Amino acid sequence: MINMARPQIGDDEKKAVLEVMDSGIIAQGPRTKAFEEAFASMCTTKHAIATSSGTTALHIAMLANKIGAGDEVITSAFTFIASANSVIYAGGRPVFVDIDPKTFNIDADLIEAAITPKTKAILPIHLFGLPCDMEKIMAIAKKHNLLVIEDACQSHGATFKGKKVGSFGTGTFSLYPTKNITSGEGGMITTNDDAVEEACRVIRNHGMRKRYYHDEIGYNFRMTDMHAAIGLAQIAKLEMFNQKRQENAAFYDKNLKGVVTPFVPEGCQHVYHQYTVRVPGGKRDALRAYLAEHEIGSEVYYPVPIHKQGFYQTDYGYHISLPETEKAASEVLSIPVHPGISAADREKVAATINEFMAKG
Ligand SMILES: *Cc1c(COP(=O)(O)O)cnc(C)c1O
Numbered sequence: 001m002i003n004m005a006r007p008q009i010g011d012d013e014k015k016a017v018l019e020v021m022d023s024g025i026i027a028q029g030p031r032t033k034a035f036e037e038a039f040a041s042m043c044t045t046k047h048a049i050a051t052s053s054g055t056t057a058l059h060i061a062m063l064a065n066k067i068g069a070g071d072e073v074i075t076s077a078f079t080f081i082a083s084a085n086s087v088i089y090a091g092g093r094p095v096f097v098d099i100d101p102k103t104f105n106i107d108a109d110l111i112e113a114a115i116t117p118k119t120k121a122i123l124p125i126h127l128f129g130l131p132c133d134m135e136k137i138m139a140i141a142k143k144h145n146l147l148v149i150e151d152a153c154q155s156h157g158a159t160f161k162g163k164k165v166g167s168f169g170t171g172t173f174s175l176y177p178t179k180n181i182t183s184g185e186g187g188m189i190t191t192n193d194d195a196v197e198e199a200c201r202v203i204r205n206h207g208m209r210k211r212y213y214h215d216e217i218g219y220n221f222r223m224t225d226m227h228a229a230i231g232l233a234q235i236a237k238l239e240m241f242n243q244k245r246q247e248n249a250a251f252y253d254k255n256l257k258g259v260v261t262p263f264v265p266e267g268c269q270h271v272y273h274q275y276t277v278r279v280p281g282g283k284r285d286a287l288r289a290y291l292a293e294h295e296i297g298s299e300v301y302y303p304v305p306i307h308k309q310g311f312y313q314t315d316y317g318y319h320i321s322l323p324e325t326e327k328a329a330s331e332v333l334s335i336p337v338h339p340g341i342s343a344a345d346r347e348k349v350a351a352t353i354n355e356f357m358a359k360g
Contacts, residue, residue: 002349004297005178006340008241009230016229023225031225035232036188039173042157042235043166045190047197050228051204054153054174056221057187058086061170064189064199065147067092067120073149074114075123076106077306078325083125083151084306088316092120096307098322102263104128104276104332107324108136112144121147128301128334129180129245129273130264131160134168141169153187154273156180157242161267166190175231178338180245180273181238183231186223244339245272248346252277252335255350258357259333274301275337283357284333290356291335296349299334 020031032050040048051057067073071092075084076099084094097110104127111122122141124132132150141148148169152158156173157180158165166173167190173179175186189200202209207218223231249272253261260278264270279287284300291298305325307318335349 001295002297002336002341002345003338004299004334004336005338007177007182008234008237008339010233012233012236013230016233017226020225020229025225027224028222028228029225031228031232032223035183035223035228035235038232038235039188040190042238043164043171043190045164045167045171046192046194047190049189049191049197049200049204050223050231051187051189051221052223053185053221054172054176054179054187055082055086056204056219057172057174057189058082058149058151058153059089060200060203060219060221061149061172061189062086062090062092063203064196065121065149065170067147070118071120072116072118073121073123074106074111074119075151076125076127076325077308077322078104078302078328079125079127079151079306080153080302081306081309082153083123084312087123093118093316094123094306095119096318096320096322096325098324099328101324101328103130103132103265104328105130105132106137108133108140111137111140115144115146119144119146121149123149123151125151126155126158126165128262128276129155129158129271130262131155131158131165131268131270133265134160134163134165138168152190154179155271157238158271159269167192170196175227180241180271181231181234183223183227183234186227186231241339242271245337246270248272248337248339248341249275251346252337252350255354257354259353272337274334276301276332276334278328278331279333280331284331287353287356288333291349291352294348294352296352297336300329300332301334303329305329
C-alpha cells in the first residue's frame with residue numbers, strides 16, 4: 001500500500017524522547033523553550049509559542065488578538081474545520097468568502113466586499129502548503145485596520161515573495177503526524193508582537209503570570225517536553241522534507257495526464273503538504289476507488305466545506321452559497337506526496353492515474 005502519509009521518525013527523535021524521560025522534566029520545560037527558539041528562527045519571527053495542537057494554537061491566537069463576542073473574522077470555508085471553529089471558540093463569527101479556483105486559497109479580491117463595521121480580522125489559510133496572496137491581504141488589512149491571523153497549519157517553511165508564512169501576522173501551525181513536521185500532537189504560534197506573545201503565554205497557562213495568581217480565564221494548552229523533543233529533531237529536517245515533497249510534486253506536474261495539477265502563482269514557494277489535483281468529468285470518486293484497488297491511498301480534502309457542515313447550518317445559521325468552494329469539494333483529490341514515498345511509488349501513482357484517465 002502506498003499511504004497518504006507516514007511520519008518520518010528516526011533515531012534522532014527516539015533518542016531525544018528518551019533523554020527527556022531520563023531528565024526528570026517531562027511536561028513543558030527546557031526542550032519546549034529550545035523548540036520555540038528553533039521554530040521562531042525557521043519562521044523568521046521574534047517569538048514562537050508552543051501549544052498542545054494546531055487547534056489550540058488557533059484558539060489562543062484568536063484570544064490573544066482579542067477576538068470576542070460580535071467580532072467578524074473573514075476567512076475561507078475550504079479547509080479543515082479547526083480554522084473556522086477557532087473563531088467560534090473565541091465568541092466571534094467566521095465570515096466566509098469564496099476561494100480562487102486556481103489556488104484553492106481565499107480569493108483576496110472578494111475580501112473587501114465582505115468587510116462590515118464588525119470585521120476585526122482576516123484569517124488566511126495557506127491550504128495544502130501554498131501561501132495565500134499576502135500582498136493583497138496585507139494591503140486590505142492595513143487600509144481597513146484589520147488584524148491578520150494566518151492558519152499556516154499546512155505550510156511550514158513556505159514563502160510568499162521570499163517571506164515565510166506565519167511572519168505576516170500572527171501565525172499558527174500544527175504539528176500533527178501528517179503535517180510537514182510533527183511533534184506527535186502539537187502546535188506553534190508565531191509573532192513579532194511582544195504584547196501578543198505575552199498574551200499567548202498567559203492564556204496557554206491558565207491566565208497565570210505569578211504562580212497560582214490568575215489574572216484572567218486561561219487554559220492548559222501547553223506542549224510537553226517529550227513532544228518538543230520530537231519537534232526539535234524534526235525541525236532540523238524540515239528543509240529536506242519539503243525538498244522531497246517538492247521533488248515528488250515536480251514529478252507529478254510533469255507526468256500526470258488528464259487531471260488538473262496544482263497551480264503555483266509567481267513568487268510563491270509551495271511546500272506540498274498535499275498534492276491536490278482536480279479530476280474533471282465527475283470521475284473523482286471512481287478514480288479514488290481505482291487507486292484503492294491498486295493499493296494506492298488518496299484522500300478528499302475536503303469533501304464538505306465548512307458552511308455546509310450540518311452544525312454550521314443548524315447551530316450557526318449559515319445558509320450561503322460559495323460556488324467555487326463547493327465545486328472544488330466535488331472535484332479535488334489528494335495523492336501521496338510525503339517524503340517517505342520512493343521514486344517507484346510515485347511512478348506507480350502517476351501511471352495508475354494516467355491509465356484510469358485515458359480510459360475516458
Ligand atoms: C491540521 C490543521 C489544523 C488543526 O491542527 P491540529 O494540530 O490537528 O489541531 C488547523 N487548520 C488546518 C488548515 C489544518 O490542516
